[in-house]
Amino acid sequence: MKKVVHLTSVHARKDIRILLKETSSLAKAGFDVSLIVADGFGDDIVNNVKIIDIGTAKHRFDRILNTTKKVFSKAMSLDADIYHFHDPELISTGLKLKKAGKKVVFDSHEDFASDLLTKTYIPRFLRMAMSTSFKVFDSYACKKFDSIITATPAIAELYNARGCKTVVINNYPIIDELSIPPTEKENSACFVGAQTPIRGVKELVNAIDKLDGKLYLAGPVVNESFKTELSNAEGWNRVTDLGIIPRNEVAEILGKCKVGLVTYLPAPNHIDAQPNKLFEYMSVGLPVVASHFPLWKQIVEDNYCGICVDPANPDEIAKAIKFIFDNPDEAKKMGENGIKAINDIYNWSVEEAKLVSFYNEMLND
Known part of the structure; x- marks a missing residue:
């Protein structure tokens, strides 16, 4: 059974895209799937996905400086066939995994360079410089990874322009995942x-x-x-x-x-x-x-x-x-x-099939 590890230092363990869609779909398809998180809630197993908690950070900078190191250490100890990470702050971790000879995928949920321009916790006069710096670093790093998965076609276009191999896995809903009870409607x-x-x-x-x-x-x-x-x-x-x-x-x-x-x-x-x-x-x-x-x-x-x-x-x-x-x-x-x-059109079953096919192609490459 091929081993897959997903990594996040930012997202919640029950993130819909990461846990309920991608990792659960891969586990259902027969992969041995682990998900490394950093929230302090301990280890667990959900939908045959092994959730491994490395502990929460004290603050944002502690997470960026130290939690990412813990993520890398735990990831290496699992010795997986494919590593799939979800946060821009883990790009350096992904590069270290590549240097160690691993297959690595970056899942870009958003256009992070543009998103930095709206972050209120960053002083306004620094946002453009940080956005430009990230774009330069990301353009260099993305070519090192085996592939970039994107949540929208628009993000895929950005990475295609940088010469990266990309695949779009849209964030469409799981049919019937939200089952609403019969209730009288209000205004x-x-x-x-x-x-x-x-x-x-x-x-x-x-x-x-x-x-x-x-x-x-x-x-x-x-x-x-x-x-x-x-x-x-x-x-x-x-x-x-x-x-x-x-x-x-x-x-x-x-x-x-x-x-x-x-x-x-x-x-x-x-x-x-x-x-x-x-x-x-x-x-x-x-x-x-x-x-x-x-x-x-x-x-x-x-x-x-x-x-x-x-x-x-x-x-x-x-x-x-x-x-x-x-x-x-x-x-x-x-x-x-x-x-x-x-x-x-807009349902996860279509995207699930694309994701599983993509993984099989990576393993056979």
Whole structure:
């Protein structure tokens, strides 16, 4: 049985793409799969994936300086046939594994160079320099790896331009993974994900203030100052802030809402992204209100499963939500179209087959 090790120093052990999709699919296909994490919750086995915990870091810089070394040491001790890492800060670890003669894959979930330009914890005057420096380093390193897996075609284009071997494994949902219970629908909308300014959460709060309805937020708040800003917004009295909740409770919220929201503000790393939550809303038959980026319009409007809006305009967001609240027949049609699009096109089973085929090709190379 061929041995595979996935590595992350940043992501949660139950990250949907890493655990529920990629590693679980590989284990199901007959690979011996381990997942190295750094969260302090101990070892475990999930879906025949062996989760190996090397312990949590004290802070971000401790993680970058020391946790990455622990990841490399543990990875080498497992002596796998393929190493598959998920974080830009593990690129140096990947290079060391290559130097040791291992087959190494970098899974690029996002355009990290562009994402650095929006990181609020980095002083604004440093962001461009850090983004450019990372791009130069990444361009050098990516050619050393056996392949780059990307979460979107747009990221693949960036790596293809650098002369890297790439394969796109889209972050599409697992059909029926979110099974929503039969529940009476409310005049409510939901946003599932991290609550950050760049994801347009304040605009959603301002939009719900204009409606006779409720907004559910399910996900971590980026920082206390933003939480204070949200709680002082006029629509906050219509918000139910659930924080981080398990997947079964996410399904319950999706079941009672009439609209799923994904109105990220325009940022270099958003415009060509394919947010997991967009497809999850569609998979459970929830009409979507999404940002009017060209790619998102192609997914949402071409399949008539929702409405695309200017994400910076609360009035436009509110108008779209109200249309869905007030037109149940159209909402039902949008929901059915979303499910059909997931079943026909945007589903993990297609990507799973691509991933397993890619691994077999690597092993036979």
